[in-house]
Amino acid sequence: MTQSSKTSLMQKVIVCAAFFNGFIIMTIELLGGRVLSPYFGTSVYVWGSIITIFMLSLSLGYLWGGRLSSRNPSHKIFASFFMLSALLSLPIIFFAEWTMTQVFLSIEDPRYGSLLAAILLYFAPICLMGMVSPYSIRLLVSSEENSGRMAGLLYFVSTLGSALGTLMTSFYFVLWFEIDTIMWGAVAVLLMCAAAITIVHKLPSQEAAGVQRYES
Amino acid sequence: MKANNTLYRAFGQWRQCVLFALVSLASLVTGVVSAETLHEERSVYRNIFVTEVDGRRCLLFNAVRGERNQTCMNMRNPKEFVFHYAKMTMAGLLVNPNPKSILIAGLGGGTLPAALHELYPDATIEVLEIDQAVVNVAKEFFAYTENEKVQTHVVDARVFIKRAGLQGRKFDFVVLDAFTGEYIPEHMLTQEFLEEVKQVLTPDGVLVSNTFSTSNLYAHESETYRAVFGDFFNLKMSGSGNRVIIAQQQPLPNQGQLKVNAQPLYEPLKSYGVDILEFPARMGTRPDWDQTRRVLTDQFSPANLLGR
Numbered sequence: 182m183t184q185s186s187k188t189s190l191m192q193k194v195i196v197c198a199a200f201f202n203g204f205i206i207m208t209i210e211l212l213g214g215r216v217l218s219p220y221f222g223t224s225v226y227v228w229g230s231i232i233t234i235f236m237l238s239l240s241l242g243y244l245w246g247g248r249l250s251s252r253n254p255s256h257k258i259f260a261s262f263f264m265l266s267a268l269l270s271l272p273i274i275f276f277a278e279w280t281m282t283q284v285f286l287s288i289e290d291p292r293y294g295s296l297l298a299a300i301l302l303y304f305a306p307i308c309l310m311g312m313v314s315p316y317s318i319r320l321l322v323s324s325e326e327n328s329g330r331m332a333g334l335l336y337f338v339s340t341l342g343s344a345l346g347t348l349m350t351s352f353y354f355v356l357w358f359e360i361d362t363i364m365w366g367a368v369a370v371l372l373m374c375a376a377a378i379t380i381v382h383k384l385p386s387q388e389a390a391g392v393q394r395y396e397s
Numbered sequence: 398m399k400a401n402n403t404l405y406r407a408f409g410q411w412r413q414c415v416l417f418a419l420v421s422l423a424s425l426v427t428g429v430v431s432a433e434t435l436h437e438e439r440s441v442y443r444n445i446f447v448t449e450v451d452g453r454r455c456l457l458f459n460a461v462r463g464e465r466n467q468t469c470m471n472m473r474n475p476k477e478f479v480f481h482y483a484k485m486t487m488a489g490l491l492v493n494p495n496p497k498s499i500l501i502a503g504l505g506g507g508t509l510p511a512a513l514h515e516l517y518p519d520a521t522i523e524v525l526e527i528d529q530a531v532v533n534v535a536k537e538f539f540a541y542t543e544n545e546k547v548q549t550h551v552v553d554a555r556v557f558i559k560r561a562g563l564q565g566r567k568f569d570f571v572v573l574d575a576f577t578g579e580y581i582p583e584h585m586l587t588q589e590f591l592e593e594v595k596q597v598l599t600p601d602g603v604l605v606s607n608t609f610s611t612s613n614l615y616a617h618e619s620e621t622y623r624a625v626f627g628d629f630f631n632l633k634m635s636g637s638g639n640r641v642i643i644a645q646q647q648p649l650p651n652q653g654q655l656k657v658n659a660q661p662l663y664e665p666l667k668s669y670g671v672d673i674l675e676f677p678a679r680m681g682t683r684p685d686w687d688q689t690r691r692v693l694t695d696q697f698s699p700a701n702l703l704g705r
Contacts (some may be wrong), residue, residue, distance in 0.1 A: 218584035219695045222553025224527055225441045286563070291556050356703070359696035 187386045194381050195317050196338050198374040202313045203342030205367045210235050211350045212360050220281040221295035234299040242311020250319035256382040262376035264311050267368045269306035275363050398403040437482040447538045456506045468506030477670040482607050488632050488676040489605035490546035491658045494519050496570035499675050503574035504552035507541030514547050522547045525554040555584050562596035583700040591625040603645050610640035616686035621693045630680040672690030
């Protein structure tokens with residue numbers, strides 16, 4: 182495989198990974214309402230808590246992901262975002278009930294109860310998923326003039342992923358599967374993204390020393 | 398500043414125009430709102446309308462979409478229950494004729510708690526309503542009153558019942574009436590929720606659940622109740638899309654017992670337009686649904702999708 186075809190393959194992988202990342206964020210957010218409702222109800226403030234925490238996690242993720250991308254950006258670190266967010270999603274499957282019981286017992290007001298529960302369950306994985314976006318832009322951009330174009334492409338695929346994640350989860354997944362099954366699916370897809378990035382990164386290329394740049 | 402004011406006024410007028418257009422449209426489409434709209438209450442959940450026509454005052458949700466009436470009150474005889482489902486709720490008294498602690502999830506116009514308070518002045522009645530706006534409307538337009546026996550909590554019923562269970566509280570008459578017809582609270586249809594309700598029932602306590610008999614959901618819901626309570630009474634009336642589930646922890650009384658319990662209730666319930674004597678014969682336990690349907694759980698409860 183030539184360096185340029187490897188670069189172009191990696192770009193496709195990064196764009197796909199950003200798509201699934203956006204998809205999974207919204208899948209987890211929509212399921213969040215169902216996860217929290219047995220303990221905190223479905224009052225409007227429960228959705229308020231979930232959306233607030235998701236927005237907050239994403240915003241900090243963007244900030245930190247952007248900062249990280251300016252120090253030795255590598256595909257290894259990029260793959261590790263997916264690996265870690267998969268691992269950090271596991272507590273939503275295994276410890277959600279225990280966590281929410283503790284919160285329910287210690288906080289009587291369901292507004293703050295749902296807010297705290299949302300922080301404990303979702304902050305870490307969603308923050309990591311937020312880091313993916315700026316980091317993938319850094320990996321895709323090769324020159325100043327195509328930076329806006331690449332950022333636009335990234336916003337496009339990740340937001341399109343989010344739209345489809347919302348639709349598929351609320352229309353179909355909850356009808357077909359149990360919540361935990363859907364969460365396992367999300368974990369599996371995140372791990373596959375990590376694997377795809379790692380594998381493509383490790384592919385041998387003939388012009389290992391050649392400096393190739395993607396020009397669009 | 399001046400420009401701002403003008404802009405603001407223009408915006409205000411524009412908003413009024415849109416509102417007017419919507420209300421006119423609603424009256425055209427539904428014909429329901431052509432009844433005099435007495436009041437519109439804004440709420441974080443939905444808009445609530447109070448209408449009155451021919452001496453019948455009704456509380457409606459989302460009148461624009463032509464939603465059915467939630468509660469109606471005959472102003473000439475405010476005691477009388479207007480709808481079948483409200484009358485059918487009283488069938489729970491056949492199973493437990495002497496409730497002392499009553500829990501009602503879903504206030505509506507407040508006619509049910511008012512009637513139960515009148516019938517059982519010594520019983521404590523706690524009403525759970527998620528929407529403060531509904532409480533306001535019930536008090537202002539449907540003569541709903543609170544006192545030391547009747548109390549309202551603005552809370553999600555599942556949250557209240559879960560906490561009541563942890564506190565070891567018990568009720569001997571629980572009514573679930575939280576289904577508006579437009580959106581079903583999915584977390585209140587699951588096996589786990591019904592287990593929590595069971596926890597707050599006294600051994601002779603009765604659960605009366607007002608739901609729908611149409612749609613796919615019927616079988617799922619029935620299987621879920623059966624998973625938790627075993628056999629239950631299924632009360633349906635012709636001319637009503639509602640069905641009332643009546644369940645208990647201990648074995649259900651037989652027909653003879655129901656008829657015996659009905660006798661002393663006949664007179665007091667008559668003034669509410671309820672003929673309690675016609676209920677026992679309609680209360681069956683035989684499943685009339687597809688018993689292979691899946692039980693709804695917190696993990697799997699697409700009630701609104703199944704209800705299509």
